[in-house]
Amino acid sequence: MPAISIIVPIYNMEHLMRRCIDSLLAQTFTDYELLLIDDGSKDDSWSICQEYARKDARIGIYHKENGGLSDARNYGLSKAIGKYTIFADPDDWVSPEGLDRLYATAEREQADMTMCDLYREDEYSRHYVCQRPQSLQAAEVLKELFANIEGFTVNKLIRRDVYTRFDISYPKGIYGCEDQYTMAAILLHDIKIAYEPVAFYHYMYNSASLTRHYDERTYEMDMRVLEMFRTLLEGNATQQLAVTYQENAVFTRAFWNGRGYYSSAAFKQRFAPFRDRVSSLNEMTVVKGCMVAACRGWYQSAIKLVLFLFKVKQIIKRIKSFVAYSGKV
Known part of the structure; x- marks a missing residue:
């Protein structure tokens, strides 16, 4: 064995x-x-x-x-x-x-x-x-x-x-x-x-995770996962912590992947209450600012800005990597 x-x-x-x-x-x-x-x-x-x-x-x-x-x-x-x-x-x-x-x-x-x-x-x-x-x-x-x-x-x-x-x-x-x-x-x-x-x-x-398919079934699955954790931890002192964590995960996935599904108005209608939670999320300050803007009704503009900044960051990483490699050679 x-x-x-x-x-x-x-x-x-x-x-x-x-x-x-x-x-x-x-x-x-x-x-x-x-x-x-x-x-x-x-x-x-x-x-x-x-x-x-x-x-x-x-x-x-x-x-x-x-x-x-x-x-x-x-x-x-x-x-x-x-x-x-x-x-x-x-x-x-x-x-x-x-x-x-x-x-x-x-x-x-x-x-x-x-x-x-x-x-x-x-x-x-x-x-x-x-x-x-x-x-x-x-x-x-x-x-x-x-x-x-x-x-x-x-x-x-x-x-x-x-x-x-x-x-x-x-x-x-x-x-x-x-x-x-x-x-x-x-x-x-x-x-x-x-x-x-x-x-x-x-x-x-994998940067492709930022372009994963998202639709109403994705949201429904995320909500089902939330209920699975709620049920699993029923009666346990960790339940509310887990529920809050999963609620934030539902919001975060919708923000990053929902560009092709949510209009700005639809995103605000569903996720406006999350505006007060954004500060507690493990995201960069600029991303948090865009998330707050999305909750207020500017989702499409906010996610376009974030994705643009992400591409710029990747380009900078690529340049630094090339310079470091060239220096070693």
């Missing part, structure tokens, strides 16, 4: 998945199985999975009908046999020493969940994101999950039997909060938590 099961759900990632898989195979820790779950890809992802499986006996490959991210993760968990599990997304990558340190800490502390730091980056910049919780008590980490701790499962080594012990699986039919919801479900239980100060995971920012 391998010590760790690494689960990678894959859907149409032929151009990006090799970097992810290669970085996992380059781990200094070697006692693992790598499960590649092809979720009904329509490109050459499955062929690439087969190629890698022929090269390394630790790789297990599975091809299934498309069911979404949560379904692929649940499928991976059903096939995993490792003592611990961790997930990776095929468009990200990992540093080579990460699993070694996570596993050593998990074993030393006999932890159910071992957390670590991560990087947020794009092709031009990288930012270290510390994920050290203020307390290692599950109830306190649950509160921080809606404040300053990311809900990702990719930077958390979790005992596989935690999922079966508490009958926890990833929620199907939603998009964007699967990890956070599952982490909240786990943290409702008095599990043993440890922390290792290493940035193991490189979370790649």
